[in-house]
Amino acid sequence: MWATRYLILWFVIFLTLALAILASGHMVSWWWAAAPLVLSVIGVRDIVQRRHAVLRNYPLMGHFRFMFEAIRPELRQYFFEGENDGAPFTRKKRSVVYQRAKADVDSRPFGTELDVKLAGYEWIGHSLSPTKIASHDFRVVVGKGLAQPYSMSVFNVSAMSFGSLSSNAIRALNQGAKKGNFAHDTGEGSISAYHREFGGDLVWQIASGYFGCRHPDGSFDEEKFAVQANAPQVKMIEVKLSQGAKPGHGGVLPAAKITPEISATRGIPMGVDCISPAVHSSFSSPIGLLQFIEKLRTLSGGKPTGIKLCIGHPWEFFGIAKAMLETNIVPDFITVDGAEGGTGAAPLEFTDHVGMPLQEGLLMVHNTLVGIGMRDRVKIGASGKIITAFDVARTLALGADWCNSARGFMFALGCIQSQSCHTDRCPTGVATQNPTRARALVVPDKAQRVYRFHQSTLHALQELVQAAGLPHTSALRPFHIVHRINDHEIQLLSEMLKYLEPGDLITGNYRYQVYEKYWPIARAESFHPEIGSTFH
Template identity: 40%
Template structure:
């Protein structure tokens, strides 16, 4: 009986509640109308009060609808659905076979086509990809790098604590290295147990003295960690060539402030170059100084604009002696990615990797330093074909940042600079970080590296070579503007001492 009475009461109240709801909606509309017509900052809202708000709503929702409903598998930028799905399946350890033919348009200029051998290499004849030793004979602690595919620089600060833990532990499982990015060495980099490359950015986070120069004692302390295998001096990066790193104040927590040595909650912008380095000769001085202090291999990362300054650096190396050379050069494409960068630089400055990498490799060979200076390729390479192309072009190693972000759950929501990343990767919001479990994601990182490596080996064997490092420019063709392809060794012939070889 009481239940019936309660039901009748609720039923009687419903018309009243409905009227109140309509009244509330009407009040909100009226207040919005008054606000819109009286404000002077937005012309659309003033001319079209209330309904003008729908423009901004639909504009924000458009990104979502394009990604999930309207864009074809190969249409999206910077990475399309087909590429992201490959990484997703690879990180889960699932099969990556497809059916009914390729959806990739091979007539687009710049596309790569690998040249299959009529008598490919049998699995029984294949050999393990050889280890490359960086700094051998020129550093007290050279680094024997086993993996061709490694994690590129992502700072703690730009990415979250659970993301760093997942990547570091995953790199340990996979046997690849992890670059710390310019944000300094955090305990979470060390906790995972991976081999680390410590990046020295222009702000020198973690190794900066009060005068803004390198603090040798802090540098030596970093080098004491056995996990830190190499040091990378960042000259420039793909998304911000000619400008230092940017970390929005909303992402600078108390801990990040302490690690980097910067104020909490205030935007941190690195200088656009190292204050000690104004020319190629001074860059060599800095490289050798860091090597003398750390006793470990040292190289630099750069985006290529023109090749003349690199030629001047390598010429200076030959004058001083090969012992003065950088142990490696990391080449980043001008279309690289980052958490926060000016659109004008990201879109328009610096050579893409596909043009820059062969130029750098050729210049090193022309100067006779190919056995001394190792080359690391970085920039939008997340699939096996990308990695195989880079090895063909002359790279010794490939590093990727966004590929590994996809492996731990990135959905390309493009919120990296807003501290609102829905997957917890690039946010310090504790609630959003809860969705990222470092333990399970570490396994995905290891699966991703394993599947990249195995599939690059498949490409190498299809091209008729026993191991990946035997791939060269004769094994790949590049599609030209007329839709026809040209062998890469003809398009970019290796030139050594004036002779084509």
């Protein structure tokens, strides 16, 4: 309570007491104490109320944010007009999430605020014969034919670790996932007690640090993995090769930030920097990766097991595809993370200039699986700035089977994008390990908002799919999405983007330059290209 963010409240309370003492001695009128007394009552109420995390962490001061938020529509024309950098659209999406999470009306008058003549504007084609779909609970079965397949929602919580997010944020996400029957990806920080508390479905992410299933030297521990993986709450296993925020980088959690809870959850010692290596120690080749996947699938009792990656060198993913053909070991799913995504902190150069964007990465994974005749055996998830129902519809049309969202669900928790995640000073209690800041996030309230955001987004998706005249999200195709090229030209995505036909890569019908150049040099036995190959 003595933190600097409470100084204004303490000053007002002190001023109230001082004026009250002076008034009792008839040195000033009692009216002088009235104003600071009212402010003191408001400040105390801010701390004890459970709806607004910003006010709980910043009593009195936090009201300025809501004052500016209230007049935002009037200010938008002055601050946002003429901007084409995407910032206004991000703010608009965040506003939509807030409204849907709070169950406020999100309908808007006077038409779109977007410039429909601006290059890059997109829309979904509608039908003169709309369909009527019974439910917005769209699902896809992952791991069909396994002992424990999983019926997965098409919209889920993307990977965010305990340690990056607070305990209350994890609890609210999982309680919301439980109520809405959708999946919650643990992130690489393993399964904490807060993930388990409400029993929501988990996708357990295994990264290079093998947190939660490691020996003291950091290598993979089969016994520890089997114990956690066989918990009924764990529905799928995801081997993380890279992430959109900082692909190929690895990471370090400084010793000063390692709490006893994080130490117990990850299986790491206190007082020592926690290293997430850039590469896995359990395999070093595409074939080795698939053998590792098969091992995890067996140890977990036949649960869907797959990989997550941000696409980098094309020949490396082609090597994985060739390994599938050679071994007939196939991941049950591949989660494609776009370079534009990622809620975690990363060096500027990595966030802006490393990794393939989602559209190109998703297309490469989808096309490659089609080209080797295995698209029907592997489901594809996608993540990377996916927030609205249109984002989901567009991504599914490109070739994904389901979508994950990180920032969308962070907005639902109350994140205001203060850009202070790495400082441990998150004003809303979402991305902090400071217990006094984290307590501002009231779990039952925020869990309900997570649930409502998921339900509202799927309901909006249902309406889009119905308007397009389709029976299910699985029927979305690239020709349903229209893209503006310039003021006078539009194209369907199916005309703009390139797609392979089933079996093309097996028969050598490469069709496009990326396959013609890099498929022949990719190797199942190594992530490195064929020795002696040249690049132009």
